[in-house]
Amino acid sequence: KEKVAITKEQDALMKLIVEAYNKHQIPQDVAKKLLQEQYSTEENFLLLTEIATSQVQVLVEFTKNIPGFLSLDHEDQIALLKGSAVEAMFLRSAQVFSRKMPEGHSEVLEERIRKSGISEEFITPLFNFYKSVGELHMVLEEQALLTAITILTPDRPFVKDQPAVERLQEPMVELLKKLCVLQHPQEPQYFARLLGRLTELRTLNHYHAEMLTSWRVNDHKFTPLLCEIWDVQ
Numbered sequence: 001k002e003k004v005a006i007t008k009e010q011d012a013l014m015k016l017i018v019e020a021y022n023k024h025q026i027p028q029d030v031a032k033k034l035l036q037e038q039y040s041t042e043e044n045f046l047l048l049t050e051i052a053t054s055q056v057q058v059l060v061e062f063t064k065n066i067p068g069f070l071s072l073d074h075e076d077q078i079a080l081l082k083g084s085a086v087e088a089m090f091l092r093s094a095q096v097f098s099r100k101m102p103e104g105h106s107e108v109l110e111e112r113i114r115k116s117g118i119s120e121e122f123i124t125p126l127f128n129f130y131k132s133v134g135e136l137h138m139v140l141e142e143q144a145l146l147t148a149i150t151i152l153t154p155d156r157p158f159v160k161d162q163p164a165v166e167r168l169q170e171p172m173v174e175l176l177k178k179l180c181v182l183q184h185p186q187e188p189q190y191f192a193r194l195l196g197r198l199t200e201l202r203t204l205n206h207y208h209a210e211m212l213t214s215w216r217v218n219d220h221k222f223t224p225l226l227c228e229i230w231d232v233q
């Protein structure tokens with residue numbers, strides 16, 4: 001059985017990705033607001049809008065720190081960001097949700113998300129996803145790499161130079177595979193389970209598009225950044 005070892009280059013790549021991932025967290029004040037303000041549906045929706053908007057800004061900064069991303073074709077950079085924004089948001093939500101929170105906080109958080117104007121048919125897959133990510137107990141490195149791998153998905157709509165994106169994504173997938181073997185030696189199928197989450201994420205894209213139409217008919221307003229990244233209005 002060959003010894004799995006992280007090379008010097010892989011260690012350097014991982015440090016860059018984790019550093020970028022750590023640098024861009026959700027501002028604590030927004031998370032605190034989630035736990036303080038009153039419970040109206042409208043209030044909850046506005047809070048989620050605020051959190052989602054700040055998360056998109058966080059996502060753009062993280063993406064810019066992915067080695068090689070800024071040397072991609074500029075239009076492809078935009079196509080990758082727009083193509084992965086929703087998945088990256090749901091992945092980040094699941095990670096925030098599965099993090100140890102002070103007593104009672106995740107219940108409040110869940111309650112607010114359930115009472116934010118999102119229709120029941122989307123709430124179920126949403127929380128199923130949060131749960132399935134939570135059960136993996138991902139370490140920070142795995143979370144950061146999985147987010148980078150999601151962003152560097154070559155077959156997003158309108159990506160012209162897919163091989164260039166594959167060349168960036170490939171080393172990340174290799175590194176994540178090694179990390180999983182090192183972090184979860186007792187669970188050889190762990191890496192496959194992680195990639196399975198990415199497949200589940202893609203289904204959430206569809207739900208999200210449906211959510212947007214149902215919100216638009218109820219005249220919900222989004223921020224210009226969310227409209228831009230989601231191609232709405």
Ligand SMILES: CC(C)NC(=O)n1c(-c2ccccc2)cc2c1CN(S(=O)(=O)c1cccs1)CC2
Binds near residue numbers: 045055089093109208
């Ligand atoms: C951390 C960020 C990325 N999470 C986030 O924005 N959440 C969270 C969430 C999950 C865990 C902790 C804190 C927040 C739940 C939901 C969203 C956003 N969406 S949305 O983008 O469709 C939306 C935008 C405007 C109105 S609804 C709906 C569901």
